[in-house]
Each structure stands twice: as structure tokens, then as C-alpha cells.
Amino acid sequence: LSAAFATLAATTVAASAITVGFSQIGSESGWRAAETTVTRQEAEKRGIDLKFADAQQKQENQIKAIRSFIAQGIDAILVAPVVATGWDAVLEEAKDADIPVILLDRTVDSDKSLYLTAVTSDLVHEGKVAGEWLAKDVGTNPCNVVELQGTTGSSPAIDRKKGFEEGIAGHDNIKITRSQTGDFTRTKGKEVMESFLRAEDGGKNICAVYAHNDDMAVGAIQAIKEAGLKPGTDIKVVSIDAVPDIFLAMEAGEANATVELTPNMAGPAFDALKAYLDSGTEPPKWIQTESKLYTQSDDPKAVYEAKKDLGY
Numbered sequence: 001l002s003a004a005f006a007t008l009a010a011t012t013v014a015a016s017a018i019t020v021g022f023s024q025i026g027s028e029s030g031w032r033a034a035e036t037t038v039t040r041q042e043a044e045k046r047g048i049d050l051k052f053a054d055a056q057q058k059q060e061n062q063i064k065a066i067r068s069f070i071a072q073g074i075d076a077i078l079v080a081p082v083v084a085t086g087w088d089a090v091l092e093e094a095k096d097a098d099i100p101v102i103l104l105d106r107t108v109d110s111d112k113s114l115y116l117t118a119v120t121s122d123l124v125h126e127g128k129v130a131g132e133w134l135a136k137d138v139g140t141n142p143c144n145v146v147e148l149q150g151t152t153g154s155s156p157a158i159d160r161k162k163g164f165e166e167g168i169a170g171h172d173n174i175k176i177t178r179s180q181t182g183d184f185t186r187t188k189g190k191e192v193m194e195s196f197l198r199a200e201d202g203g204k205n206i207c208a209v210y211a212h213n214d215d216m217a218v219g220a221i222q223a224i225k226e227a228g229l230k231p232g233t234d235i236k237v238v239s240i241d242a243v244p245d246i247f248l249a250m251e252a253g254e255a256n257a258t259v260e261l262t263p264n265m266a267g268p269a270f271d272a273l274k275a276y277l278d279s280g281t282e283p284p285k286w287i288q289t290e291s292k293l294y295t296q297s298d299d300p301k302a303v304y305e306a307k308k309d310l311g312y
């Protein structure tokens with residue numbers, strides 16, 4: 001009987017336009033802004049009524065927003081979780097209210113039964129691709145790397161660090177000598193890179209900077225130039241996201257490599273949600289998006305032109 005009711009409920013919901021709440025982290029990076037743009041477009045395409053909440057990068061604001069969505073009795077919740085821990089209680093409340101939750105671009109440590117699916121890239125793989133690129137680029141030359149980590153405690157910061165270390169494993173000539181969070185922002189990325197340059201005798205023995213996202217890399221590029229060094233040659237720059245501005249830097253020879261992260265996590269999320277609401281189809285717990293390495297030899301000007309109007 002309960003199965004019949006579930007199907008009836010799902011069918012009823014599917015018949016009318018659905019309302020989805022989106023707890024977005026904020027707008028800390030160009031990539032995040034693009035994800036918001038694309039999510040609104042994907043909702044529009046499907047006639048989904050999207051309720052948007054910007055948390056200014058604070059977990060407590062995300063939890064408040066999710067509770068408000070639950071109180072409004074909406075049909076589903078998207079959340080890009082700023083950090084990986086501290087979600088059990090609010091996810092339990094959503095489950096008790098029979099409101100499916102889908103994670104976008106970051107994961108949480110909570111039990112997988114507490115969310116419908118997570119739409120993310122393979123964050124470890126991204127870091128590994130970045131590490132492998134640097135290993136290939138430097139060969140057997142000694143290379144001291146400074147690392148700009150993403151938001152402390154976020155799954156991308158944890159996984160991209162892990163992946164990069166896997167990528168350089170076995171290359172004892174490559175060492176991460178300094179590593180600190182730049183919180184995924186250009187401003188913090190620049191500030192932390194300035195402190196690295198000061199601490200490393202003006203940057204003479206820094207061979208490369210690995211930034212967990214392009215926005216911190218762009219900030220680091222600014223700091224390197226202001227220190228009188230040439231980013232892209234004196235200090236190699238490798239990062240992740242593939243936002244338009246990193247391709248402008250590549251065109252100028254100031255950045256070397258980036259690993260693409262699609263801003264369209266919502267399309268696959270909405271498709272999985274529809275199958276679930278229409279016919280109770282349980283999606284896999286992870287829907288993986290593709291990653292692609294871009295370097296200076298991939299016509300950065302053309303890539304910039306193709307990406308510049310996508311809402312970054």
C-alpha cells in the first residue's frame with residue numbers, strides 16, 4: 001500500500017511544476033558564479049521553480065536555508081556543501097520530511113542514505129592530473145611547490161590535495177614546501193602567495209604554485225608579477241576549474257595548465273530528480289562529471305572566447 005501511495009505521490013508531484021530549493025555556498029569564485037547561472041538556466045529549461053539562497057560561504061546559513069526550504073514544504077533541495085562535516089541533523093530533518101536532497105560539486109561525510117545523489121567531478125583525479133602535468137613538465141629537475149588550498153574542510157580541498165600528492169608520488173625531485181588555504185578566492189590567493197614569496201627569499205627557489213582553483217591562481221599570478229618574477233616561466237602555475245580568465249593568463253604565458261570542472265552540475269541533478277519523482281527510480285549515489293586538462297598548447301584564446309559568455 002505504501003509503495004502505491006509513494007507512486008501516487010510521485011505521480012502527483014510530477015504532474016505539476018516542482019519547486020526546488022538551492023542552498024548555494026556563495027560567489028567566492030568565477031566558477032561558483034557560473035554554476036549559479038547554469039543552475040538557473042537548467043531550472044528554467046525544465047519549468048522548475050527554483051528558490052535560491054546564498055550562504056556567503058557560511059555553513060550555518062546553509063543549514064538555516066535548508067530548514068526554511070523544509071518548512072516551505074518544497075519538492076527537493078540542492079545543496080553545494082561548503083564543508084564536508086556537520087550535515088547529519090539537517091539531512092535527517094529533510095529525510096523525515098520526505099524531501100530528497102542532491103549534493104552539487106562537493107560531498108559530505110554523512111551517511112549516503114541521507115541524500116539522493118551527489119553530482120561532482122572526481123576531485124582526487126583532478127589533483128592527480130595537475131600533479132602529473134607538473135611532474136612531466138619539470139622532468140628530473142628539483143622543484144619546490146607552494147600550494148594554495150581550497151576552503152579548509154571542504155571535500156575539494158581535501159581531495160585535490162590528496163590527488164596532487166598522488167600525481168607527484170615517486171618524483172622525489174618535486175616537494176610541496178608550503179601549503180595554506182586561500183579559501184578559493186582571488187584576494188586570499190594573492191595574500192597567501194605574497195606571504196610564500198616573502199618567506200622564500202622573494203620566490204627565487206619556488207618552482208611552481210599549485211592552486212586548488214583558478215581564482216586563487218589568478219591572485220597568485222598578480223603577487224608573482226608584483227614580486228618582479230615571471231609567472232608561467234620563473235614560477236609555473238597549475239590550477240583547476242578552467243574559468244575564462246585562466247585562459248587569458250595562459251595566452252599571456254602567465255599560467256601553464258588547468259583541469260576543467262563543468263559548471264553544469266544541475267542538469268544531471270534535475271534529470272535524476274525527475275526520474276526519482278516520476279517513477280521512484282533511485283539514482284547512483286555519485287553522478288560523476290568529466291575533467292579535462294588544458295595547457296598553453298590548447299589554443300587558450302579560442303577557449304576563452306568559447307567560455308567568456310557562460311556566466312563566470
Ligand code: GZL
Pocket residue numbers: 028029030031032105106120121156184212213214215240241261
Ligand atoms: C569544486 C568546487 C570548487 C571550485 C571553486 O567542485 O566546489 O568551489 O573548484 C569553488 O572554484 O569555490
